[in-house]
Amino acid sequence: MLADARALCPTLAVAPADLAGDRATLEALALWAQRWGPWSALDLPDGLVVDVTGVAHLFGGEAGLIADAARSLARRGFAARLAIAPTAGAAWALAHYGPEGAILHPGDSLDELPVAALRLDPATVLVLRRLGLKRIGELSGVARDALARRFRNHKAPAANPLIRLDQLRGLVPEPLLPVLPVDVPLVQRRLMEPIRHRSLLDQVLGDLCGDLVRVLEGRALGARRLELALWKVDGEVLQRRLELAAASRDPAHIAALFGRKLDDLDAGFGIELARLRAPWTEPLPLSQRDFEAAAEAHGTSLAACIDRLSIRLGPDAVRRPVPRASHVPERAQKWVPPLESESASQGDLPFHARPLKLLDRAEPIAVLYASPDGLPRRFRWRGQVHEIARAEGPERIAPEWWRERSTVRLRDYYRIEDGEGRRYWIYRAGLADDGRGGVPEWFLQGLCA
Amino acid sequence: MTAVAPSVVPALPAALALAPGGASHAELFASAQDCAGAAFALVLENQRAVPGDERPWLWVQDRASLRQTGRPYRPGLPRALRHRLIHVVTTTPEDALFALEEGLRCRDLAFVVGEMAGNPRALSLTAQRRLSLAAEKHGAVLWLVRVGAQRDLSSARQRWALRPAASLSPRWNPQAPGTPAWHAELFRARNHPPGEWILRDDGQALVAQPTQQSTHPVDLAGAAGDRPLAAG
Numbered sequence: 001m002l003a004d005a006r007a008l009c010p011t012l013a014v015a016p017a018d019l020a021g022d023r024a025t026l027e028a029l030a031l032w033a034q035r036w037g038p039w040s041a042l043d044l045p046d047g048l049v050v051d052v053t054g055v056a057h058l059f060g061g062e063a064g065l066i067a068d069a070a071r072s073l074a075r076r077g078f079a080a081r082l083a084i085a086p087t088a089g090a091a092w093a094l095a096h097y098g099p100e101g102a103i104l105h106p107g108d109s110l111d112e113l114p115v116a117a118l119r120l121d122p123a124t125v126l127v128l129r130r131l132g133l134k135r136i137g138e139l140s141g142v143a144r145d146a147l148a149r150r151f152r153n154h155k156a157p158a159a160n161p162l163i164r165l166d167q168l169r170g171l172v173p174e175p176l177l178p179v180l181p182v183d184v185p186l187v188q189r190r191l192m193e194p195i196r197h198r199s200l201l202d203q204v205l206g207d208l209c210g211d212l213v214r215v216l217e218g219r220a221l222g223a224r225r226l227e228l229a230l231w232k233v234d235g236e237v238l239q240r241r242l243e244l245a246a247a248s249r250d251p252a253h254i255a256a257l258f259g260r261k262l263d264d265l266d267a268g269f270g271i272e273l274a275r276l277r278a279p280w281t282e283p284l285p286l287s288q289r290d291f292e293a294a295a296e297a298h299g300t301s302l303a304a305c306i307d308r309l310s311i312r313l314g315p316d317a318v319r320r321p322v323p324r325a326s327h328v329p330e331r332a333q334k335w336v337p338p339l340e341s342e343s344a345s346q347g348d349l350p351f352h353a354r355p356l357k358l359l360d361r362a363e364p365i366a367v368l369y370a371s372p373d374g375l376p377r378r379f380r381w382r383g384q385v386h387e388i389a390r391a392e393g394p395e396r397i398a399p400e401w402w403r404e405r406s407t408v409r410l411r412d413y414y415r416i417e418d419g420e421g422r423r424y425w426i427y428r429a430g431l432a433d434d435g436r437g438g439v440p441e442w443f444l445q446g447l448c449a
Numbered sequence: 450m451t452a453v454a455p456s457v458v459p460a461l462p463a464a465l466a467l468a469p470g471g472a473s474h475a476e477l478f479a480s481a482q483d484c485a486g487a488a489f490a491l492v493l494e495n496q497r498a499v500p501g502d503e504r505p506w507l508w509v510q511d512r513a514s515l516r517q518t519g520r521p522y523r524p525g526l527p528r529a530l531r532h533r534l535i536h537v538v539t540t541t542p543e544d545a546l547f548a549l550e551e552g553l554r555c556r557d558l559a560f561v562v563g564e565m566a567g568n569p570r571a572l573s574l575t576a577q578r579r580l581s582l583a584a585e586k587h588g589a590v591l592w593l594v595r596v597g598a599q600r601d602l603s604s605a606r607q608r609w610a611l612r613p614a615a616s617l618s619p620r621w622n623p624q625a626p627g628t629p630a631w632h633a634e635l636f637r638a639r640n641h642p643p644g645e646w647i648l649r650d651d652g653q654a655l656v657a658q659p660t661q662q663s664t665h666p667v668d669l670a671g672a673a674g675d676r677p678l679a680a681g
Contacts, residue, residue: 299556299587302505308551309537313544320505320535321523333523338505338535348524356491356526357484357519384482389615392625417626421613422483447519449488449629449650 022046029078031237034229035273036069038184047095049088054183056084066101076235089168093117093136110168111137118164124154128161139165185221186277187211194233194270198262201271205258208276209251222247222284228258230265231273238265245310245339246303247282253304257311306338323348327397329413329445330358352395353415355425355446362443365426375414379426381444386418394428409436415448423448461648461657464607464641467497471588474581476605478595481517481566485611485631486594489648490562492629494590495527496655504559505533507552511545512538513566514596533559542569546576553583553591560590568598578604600636608637614647632660 006012022045030040030048036059039051052065059065062084073080083094085104093110094102097117104110110117113136115128131150133139139147139161147162154160157167166172189204189211205228216223224247230238240261248254300308310318319335323345326332367376378387393414409430417423425446430436467473479486487508494506508521515538523531535558539545545565552561565572581604584591593605600608611634616627630649635641646657 300551300554302555302557305551305555305558306535309548312547313537313539317538318535321521321531323523329522329524335536342532352524354525355522356488358522358525359519360515382482390618390624390626392622415626417616421615421630421632423613423616423626423629446522446525447484448525448626449484449492 028235032231032235033069034237035072035231035275036065038186038277043088043092047092049091052084055186058188062103063101066103070101087168087170088174089119089164090170092119093168109137111135111140115139115161118161118168119158120161120164121158124159124161136165136168184277184279185212185215185219185223185281186275187215188273188275190273191271194272196267196270198265201262201265201267201274202255202259204274205262205276206251206255208274209255209258212276212278213249213251213254216249216278216281216284217286219281220283220285221278221281222249223254223278223280224282225278225280226254226258227277227279229275229277230271231275232267233269233272236268238271242311243280243315244303245306245337247284248303248307249284250304253307257307260311303339326400326403328400329354329397330362331400353392353448355423355448357447359445359447362427362445365442365444367442375416376442379442379444381424386422386424388416389419391416397427407436409434409440413445461655462635462641462644462646464635464638464644465493465655465657467590468606468640470585472585472590473607474584474591474593474605475607475609476593476595476603478598478600478608478610480612481514481597483613484518485613486592486596487518487521487562487564488629489609489611489631489633490592490594491527491530492650492655494560494592495529498529498559502559503533504557505535506530506559507535507537507548507555507561508564509537509539509545509548509552509561510564511542511566511569512540514564514594517566518564518596542571546571546580549580549591549593550583553580553587553589556587558589560592562592562594564594564596566596566598568601572601574602574604577602581605605637606639607635607641610634610636614649617649 002014026042026044026046026048030042033040033048033050037050037052037055041049043049052062056062056065059068066082066084069082070080081095081100083091083098083102083104085091085094085102086106090104090110093113094104097113098110115133115136115138116125117136120128128134128139133142144162151160151162157163163172167174187208189208191204195201195204208228212223212226224244226242226244228240228242232238240258242254242257242261244254244257306318315337318338320338320340321333322336322342324332324334325345363381365379365381367379369376375391375393376388378385380386391414393416394412395414396410396412398410399408411427411429413425413427415423415425424444425448426442426444428440428442430440432440475490477486477489510520521534521536523534526534537548537552539548542565545563549561549563552558580591580593583589600610612632614630614632616630619625619627628650630647632645633648634645635643637643645660647660648655648657
């Protein structure tokens with residue numbers, strides 16, 4: 001093929017196709033295209049679908065949105081054909097075969113478009129052409145059951161014009177689009193002049209938080225998760241995400257939490273569009289707002305305190321222990337986020353004395369014992385010799401065979417007090433003749449009160 | 450050591466009564482080989498707890514103290530406190546100070562326990578003073594446990610040195626360790642004379658008995674020691 005073409009035209013410029021690069025560009029473009037709507041999808045190989053439900057008023061109507069998109073895409077060097085329609089199928093048909101910048105209003109007809117506008121594969125288009133059906137309108141002229149019988153063995157939508165026709169008219173749901181439009185609270189600010197400085201960004205962020213709080217207030221909602229997206233002039237999108245411990249509608253609090261996340265921001269040539277959305281909200285009835293002055297005088301609330309701690313220290317740093325059904329001491333508690341409710345559990349037995357603190361890893365101790373089965377007389381821990389004055393035990397804790405390997409040894413726990421009154425919890429792993437290893441080792445696991 | 454419990458329950462020293470405003474900032478010096486500091490703070494708070502008070506409390510540990518003295522173990526905590534614990538682990542002492550101050554500013558916390566190892570540079574007199582002021586402003590209670598630390602400058606209202614003491618023998622098993630006891634030395638306090646006591650958790654309440662060889666008799670001025678002469 002290439003040799004034939006070169007024989008005809010020797011000066012032909014040839015470049016290899018970069019399919020993966022095209023795909024990556026399209027994915028980046030899909031993310032960028034979310035500036036016109038909160039939801040976008042790829043339409044391979046060269047298309048994008050953006051859900052603009054309820055967004056058009058931000059751009060001054062659908063015509064304004066189309067004009068804005070055409071202008072922005074042209075500025076980035078893309079040749080694009082745009083269309084807005086109630087279904088993805090109709091929008092595809094208009095974008096590929098309709099007039100430039102078409103908007104499908106209720107009552108408009110698509111009958112004049114060729115059948116190829118139904119997103120059919122070439123073989124099906126050929127079949128339809130041989131049947132003499134060239135336009136979408138002509139399909140309605142044929143009895144529907146005749147067509148259904150003709151294509152009864154074609155289950156794929158791209159091979160069956162009836163499925164495509166129903167998708168185009170919105171009679172059949174198409175999994176590309178959400179079934180119900182999700183109306184996420186969303187506010188945005190388009191900036192006259194790209195901003196590059198942090199103080200201006202803080203101002204914009206404060207305005208956005210104020211706007212979002214008004215939107216949330218109108219619906220009696222509080223935000224749990226917030227997403228801030230900043231569109232840069234060079235086409236990149238910066239995203240920051242935030243989760244709150246409890247539903248909140250306090251603009252100063254939200255702005256302060258985002259402020260910490262913006263420290264490492266690289267504005268590049270400037271930010272031209274900022275958007276804040278709250279994808280996860282919870283009902284929050286109206287109440288008096290918590291002013292910063294009130295917090296200064298009366299202290300912060302628990303949720304605000306935990307937010308501040310986990311934003312600075314990370315979510316895994318702030319946790320609370322809850323019991324877990326296990327006999328093995330280090331497994332008998334697990335750590336969960338601080339405001340999570342505690343699941344029901346069996347009460348612990350009051351005659352089991354447990355240490356106040358547990359070492360993360362039990363530390364081996366060197367022991368000197370009177371008899372190998374008995375209690376050691378003294379032991380060395382962290383380079384210091386402890387004389388055992390009093391002891392209670394053993395409390396035997398067998399390994400959990402349903403969780404662990406069969407070679408795990410049992411533990412005999414002793415609560416001991418040394419000559420200076422220090423109280424520890426030590427155990428011996430295994431017995432001398434249990435056949436699961438050599439001489440049993442001793443470990444110090446807990447520090448008692 | 451005999452198994453006979455003291456017939457007259459000695460009263461707690463006045464230094465352990467809660468200050469009128471409710472605020473307190475106490476520093477507890479303890480060794481890295483035991484957890485006497487945290488245990489002492491918890492048993493006091495357990496005794497002061499009002500029934501029905503379900504506010505959570507905060508326990509902040511920096512990474513070094515976590516490694517040396519371990520992590521709180523819920524089944525071993527006092528029964529009234531164990532379900533209300535919120536635990537914070539920080540990598541650096543600076544973050545621990547931040548977490549302590551946020552905890553003091555929060556009105557929904559019952560008290561705050563901090564545990565820091567050694568003498569980090571961040572824990573300066575200024576940082577201590579910030580904590581004292583925050584505790585006083587918000588009427589909060591702060592127990593700052595210093596694990597294996599030197600007695601440096603501090604603005605804490607009370608400074609204790611704690612070490613474990615031998616426990617009394619339990620009645621039914623004289624060989625077993627008894628209920629915990631601590632040797633507590635109050636070496637610097639704003640409104641109290643220094644003193645030394647053996648504090649003992651006798652199952653229901655905390656009782657105190659003065660040590661036999663008290664180094665600071667009540668009628669004599671104590672030695673200056675490492676305490677500044679111009680007491681605040």
